[in-house]
Amino acid sequence: xxxxxxxxxxSSKTSAPVARDRLQILLAHERTGNGNESDxxxxxxxxxxxxxxxxxxxxxxxxxxxxxxGNSVSMLEIDIEVPEQMRPSGRP
Amino acid sequence: MAKVLVVTSGKGGVGKTTSTAALGAALxxxxxxxxxxxxxxxxxxxxxxxxxxxxxxxxxxxxxxxDAKLSQALIRDKRIETLSIxxxxxxxxxxxxxxxxxxxxxxxxxxxxxxxVCDSPAGIERGAQLAMxxxxxxxxxxxxxxxxxxxxxxxxxMLDSTTEKAKGGGKIEKHLLLTRxxxxxxxxxxxxxxxxxxxxxxxxxxGIIPESEEVLRASNLGAxxxxxxxxxxxxxxxxxxxxxxxxxxLEVTVPVERKGLLARLFKGKS
Numbered sequence: 001x002x003x004x005x006x007x008x009x010x011s012s013k014t015s016a017p018v019a020r021d022r023l024q025i026l027l028a029h030e031r032t033g034n035g036n037e038s039d040x041x042x043x044x045x046x047x048x049x050x051x052x053x054x055x056x057x058x059x060x061x062x063x064x065x066x067x068x069x070g071n072s073v074s075m076l077e078i079d080i081e082v083p084e085q086m087r088p089s090g091r092p
Numbered sequence: 093m094a095k096v097l098v099v100t101s102g103k104g105g106v107g108k109t110t111s112t113a114a115l116g117a118a119l120x121x122x123x124x125x126x127x128x129x130x131x132x133x134x135x136x137x138x139x140x141x142x143x144x145x146x147x148x149x150x151x152x153x154x155x156x157x158x159d160a161k162l163s164q165a166l167i168r169d170k171r172i173e174t175l176s177i178x179x180x181x182x183x184x185x186x187x188x189x190x191x192x193x194x195x196x197x198x199x200x201x202x203x204x205x206x207x208x209v210c211d212s213p214a215g216i217e218r219g220a221q222l223a224m225x226x227x228x229x230x231x232x233x234x235x236x237x238x239x240x241x242x243x244x245x246x247x248x249x250m251l252d253s254t255t256e257k258a259k260g261g262g263k264i265e266k267h268l269l270l271t272r273x274x275x276x277x278x279x280x281x282x283x284x285x286x287x288x289x290x291x292x293x294x295x296x297x298x299g300i301i302p303e304s305e306e307v308l309r310a311s312n313l314g315a316x317x318x319x320x321x322x323x324x325x326x327x328x329x330x331x332x333x334x335x336x337x338x339x340x341x342l343e344v345t346v347p348v349e350r351k352g353l354l355a356r357l358f359k360g361k362s
Contacts, residue, residue: 014281
């Protein structure tokens with residue numbers, strides 16, 4: 001019907017696929033943020049930060065913990081950003 | 093053995109009460125004993141949609157608080173003798189619903205009926221949680237629209253975590269009922285497609301109820317649409333959904349556009 005649609009001055013782009021894509025992104029995010037799971041992620045983030053802080057000075061927001069739920073495999077993603085000048089020297 | 097069914101959605105206005113009435117009547121028409129229970133304390137409407145609003149004497153809260161016996165509060169439908177309604181209270185608030193009280197009423201209803209169909213209030217608060225707590229089956233009523241799908245997703249999460257079944261390590265059986273579906277708009281790409289909603293929510297499809305003026309006509313008359321116009325598309329879709337609930341394997345009918353091309357053109361122009 002896009003042919004008729006454009007005749008009558010309507011956008012040829014349909015809105016339903018946009019709705020679907022927005023929902024998929026939003027729900028992927030919300031499903032990991034429910035109840036116990038977000039508690040677990042917060043705890044993990046705090047404890048990982050604690051261990052790292054013993055050796056390197058990093059900010060709270062430089063440690064990101066994310067859980068991606070899949071049907072067969074779920075992935076726990078831990079992202080730590082290390083400041084340039086604070087890198088351990090590595091030399092004995 | 094009795095089955096407890098909750099009709100829920102999270103979002104308001106998607107058709108929970110309409111669906112409770114229509115499915116309850118359709119199940120009762122097959123000769124089974126059915127009670128529809130209104131859990132929307134303070135905003136009761138199931139009695140109105142069922143045309144029993146002038147026959148309410150006692151309600152769910154009266155039974156819970158021991159002011160009336162269950163048999164005094166149950167209203168027998170005048171059209172189908174195997175159908176009863178247990179109304180909610182219009183004057184009390186949700187705090188009058190206690191977990192123990194609801195448990196006791198549900199246990200009594202399980203003994204009397206084959207199907208206990210609970211009409212949940214909107215939202216995710218106490219009232220909605222109590223309505224779903226004792227359920228064996230859940231019907232998640234969803235419109236093909238973003239906010240309804242999001243809320244349904246939230247409700248599905250709650251069904252899997254906060255119900256009696258879930259807490260006991262079991263699983264509640266969930267069914268998706270897609271309501272207010274407009275095939276013409278879906279064909280034009282203006283409405284979420286059935287496949288998209290199914291993929292996003294990933295629970296089995298119980299039925300697709302087409303958007304129809306018959307639904308409003310039924311509530312105007314105070315009759316479940318399955319009784320007021322049994323041959324209309326929404327009534328047929330509800331009747332088929334009821335048969336699926338009873339375990340019949342039945343292909344889901346996808347509503348098709350009934351308007352001609354000309355009508356569609358003029359509709360698109362306005």
